[in-house]
Amino acid sequence: xxYIAVAGGVNVDIGAHPFQTxxxxxxxxxxxxxxxxxxxRNIAHNLRLLGADVELLTALGGDGYxxxxxxxCKWLGIGLSNALRVEDQPTSTYVYISDERGDMALAVSDxxxxxxxxxxxxxxxxxxLNGAALVVADTNLPEASLRYLAESLTVPLFVDPVSVSKAExxxxxxxxxxxxxxxxxxxxxxxxxxxxxxxxxxxxxRKLIDMGVQRVFLSLGKEGFLAAADxxxxxxxxxxxxxxxxxxxxxALMAAIAWSWLREENLSRTAAxxxxxxxxxxxxxxxxxxxxxxDAVLRRLDDI
Numbered sequence: 001x002x003y004i005a006v007a008g009g010v011n012v013d014i015g016a017h018p019f020q021t022x023x024x025x026x027x028x029x030x031x032x033x034x035x036x037x038x039x040x041r042n043i044a045h046n047l048r049l050l051g052a053d054v055e056l057l058t059a060l061g062g063d064g065y066x067x068x069x070x071x072x073c074k075w076l077g078i079g080l081s082n083a084l085r086v087e088d089q090p091t092s093t094y095v096y097i098s099d100e101r102g103d104m105a106l107a108v109s110d111x112x113x114x115x116x117x118x119x120x121x122x123x124x125x126x127x128x129l130n131g132a133a134l135v136v137a138d139t140n141l142p143e144a145s146l147r148y149l150a151e152s153l154t155v156p157l158f159v160d161p162v163s164v165s166k167a168e169x170x171x172x173x174x175x176x177x178x179x180x181x182x183x184x185x186x187x188x189x190x191x192x193x194x195x196x197x198x199x200x201x202x203x204x205x206r207k208l209i210d211m212g213v214q215r216v217f218l219s220l221g222k223e224g225f226l227a228a229a230d231x232x233x234x235x236x237x238x239x240x241x242x243x244x245x246x247x248x249x250x251x252a253l254m255a256a257i258a259w260s261w262l263r264e265e266n267l268s269r270t271a272a273x274x275x276x277x278x279x280x281x282x283x284x285x286x287x288x289x290x291x292x293x294x295d296a297v298l299r300r301l302d303d304i
Contacts, residue, residue: 003053003079004258005132007122007149008040008160009114009140010058011094012065013287015247022099036065036072037287038092039138039162039251044078046255046277049292052262055079055132057125059113062087082125089113092140102245102285114140119148130154134178136258139166150176156214156261160254161186175212179261181254182208183219201226202233215267217257217274219250227271236271239304241279248287249278256297276300 018030044054056078060066062085069091073080092114096107122129122145129135129149134156137149146169150157156178161167167186170177174190184195184204191211193204198220205216205228219225224237256277260270276297281289 001053002133002262003055003131004047004262005055005057005129005135006040006044006047006137007057007117007129007135007141008043008138009038009092009111010036010041010056010060010069011038011092011109011111012068013037014093014095015287016095016097017102017245017285018098018100020100022097022105035287036069037094037248039140039160040136041069041073041078042248042251042287043136043138043160043255043258044073045076045288046252046281046292047259048076048078049288049290050255050259050277050297051294052255052259053077053079055082055128057082057084057117057122057128059084059086059092059116061089061091061113063090065091065093082128084116084121086113086116089116096247098245098247102243102247102282104247111140115142117141117145119145121145122148123152126152133262134158134258136160136254138162139169141169143169146170147173158254158258158261160250161190164189174208177213179215179217179257180208180213181217181219181250181257183221183250187216187218195220198223198226198235202228205233217253217271219253221246224275225253225271227267227274229267232267234268234271236275236304239275239279239300241282243282244285245287246282248289249281251287252277252281252289252292259294272301272304273297275304279303 150173
């Protein structure tokens, strides 16, 4: 049976949401909650909700959070048997603060354990990786490991740049990337084209295609995103949705893009499916909306 391999980070997410306008350098009344996350794990979780089989290759520490992560993945049906265990380090932790509208205002991550995800580790798991229909990687992996994956995989490599600082790791391997999902700032860094509107986003996407990427899904946030391939460009407006929290929308978008590849969807249909998944996600205060499913996404296409 076809499955998707996800290579990336897992985190314990600690989120803080103020009740009123966020005031800097002050204590803001609000709500704090803890959940299991990380870009790689979030993508894997969303893929399972969509109905895909998933194998997650990541690093777990020797703490209680790692036990919670294993229990959660077992309950969700995410394969974790190939994950690396690092008993003398803590599991990664990600702390974020949203503003009163639900948009992320500030975040700090401690992901030093990801440095243990070396090329040697991935070399030992190459049968699992190349046995997948595709591999989704995030840039929480070390640069050398991303390069190793790019040069060694025989299946399509999908990459989430995660952030501007981490996107720099991709500069030398763009010709090996099948599908790239950057935001405007990440696309600007990688393409050298300033992204300020739809037209500049189109130029940046075309530049990335010229640099060797096969497909680009360039997000402009609440405006929507641009999907581009060698012979086609599609602008996908953001669908109508009641914003509760924007955190996690990008993870859902990447999962939906990968799920669409399994379904052999074309570019425009993939863009619509991605927009639907992101819309469902932002209507929930949690990073992942448990209401997400393949059927829910397909029903939502009527509103796209």
